[in-house]
Amino acid sequence: MFSHESHPGYEPTLPDQPSPALQFDQLDQLPGRDDPPTIELGPPLPEPGTPTYPYPAPAPDEPPGPLYVVGDVHGYLEELLAELRHQGLIDADGHWAAGRARIWFLGDFTDRGPDGIGVIDLVMQLAAEAAAAGGYCRALMGNHELLFLGAARYGDEPVQSTAGTASFLAAWRLNGGQQHDLDRLQAHHISWLSRLPAIAIEDGHLLLHSDTTAYLEYGESIPDVNDAVHKLLADEGVDEWWDCFRRFTKRFAFRGEAGPMAVHELLDTYGGTRxxxxxxxxxxxxxxxxxxxxxxxxxxxxxxxxDDLAVAMDGGVTMEGRLLIARLPVN
Ligand SMILES: [Mn+2]
Structure with a gap:
């Protein structure tokens, strides 16, 4: 059974009610998605000329700052800036103002919205500024990162797909890809995107982009999964990328009666309590x-x-919803 009763603001949903999500599901999985293999290279270095900010150096025994997560942005840069400002995480000029706070973006920076590259540039900038302040700004790899990287790397090259002949470029366009983002994609963006982890754990929160158990197909520990995805992106061909993309595009594994069991399977494997x-x-x-x-x-x-084991953070900014930023833990 769903357990919505304890969550004011959300109406209970009948578990077996036919959902309009089916259409969305099919659209989102259209030509398939592969995962670009990536190599874990560590946090990006500040660009030359990056100004330093006058934050005090953190003491080694100082506790970590508050933890925030950011839901899918999908190119909605203005909405992202507004919400980061609203939460006091950046200043009026768009620079890190959160000291030792820790921020995780949950992936899907581009596609559908107007300025995907602007979003990536902002997150990269904040990552450098946060590190200088003793905090951090990190990000997960979402399925749209795989799709965007695949479009850039493989273009129209045909892939094996159950939906017939497909290509990354066609799939990317069908799923909101914006040509001006592809035109502005530079080597340092590709390098940064390709290094993003697929999974992370922070303060007992297991952070994933997609609500799927497909991560289990890539390894039994967080480093194993991230290494497998990065290796795939670095070494494998278009069909393996596509397969990875499709797996990480799956959704809804945590809904319904079997949902809590699926969550437990992931928590038992990777750790964390939520x-x-x-x-x-x-x-x-x-x-x-x-x-x-x-x-x-x-x-x-x-x-x-x-059963309170999962927190969804995609507020549906692409469908007139909200771009959500939340401080963890969420009640
Ligand atoms: Mn996604």
Missing amino acids: IVHGHSPIPYLTGAVHADDGAPPHIPGPYVYA
Whole structure:
């Protein structure tokens, strides 16, 4: 059974109710998605000329700062800047103002919205500024990172797909790819995106982009999964990329009666006491996507479900929802 009762703001959803998410599901999986293999190279170095900021050097015994997560951005740079400012994490000029705070972006920076490269540039900038301040700004690799990297690397090269002949470029365009993002994609973006981890754990929160158990197919520990994805991106061909992309595009594993079991499977393998994920917009998870009056979906905040074991962070900014930033733990 769903356990929405303890989460004010979200109406209970009948588990077996036909969901409009089906259409979304099919669209999102259209030509398939591969994972670009990546190599773990560590945090990016500041670009030459990056100014230093006057933060005090952290003492070694100082406790870590507060932990935040950011849901899917999908090119909505202005909304991201506004929410980061609202939370006091950046200043009026868009620079890190959060000291030793820790921020994890949950992936899907580009596609659908107007300025995907602007989003990547901002996150890279904040990563450098946060590190200088004794905090950090890190990011997971979402399926749209795999899709975007695949479009850039493999273009129209045909891939094996159950949906017939497909290519990364066609799939990327069908899933909101913006030509101006591809035109502005530079080597340092590719390098940074290709190094992002697929999974992380922070303060007992297992952080994933997608609400799927497909991560288990890549390894039994967090380093194993991240290494496997990075190695695949570095060494494998278009069909392996595509397969990885498709696996990390799956969704809804934590919904319904079997949801808590799926969450436990991941927590038992990788550690942590709760999963925090993006990828599936909250209106689709709750089934509240299409209001009868056509009103935008109501997104009061992160969506806690699966017996309180999972927190969904994609507020559906691409569908007139919200770009969510939350401080963990979420109640
Ligand atoms: Mn996604």
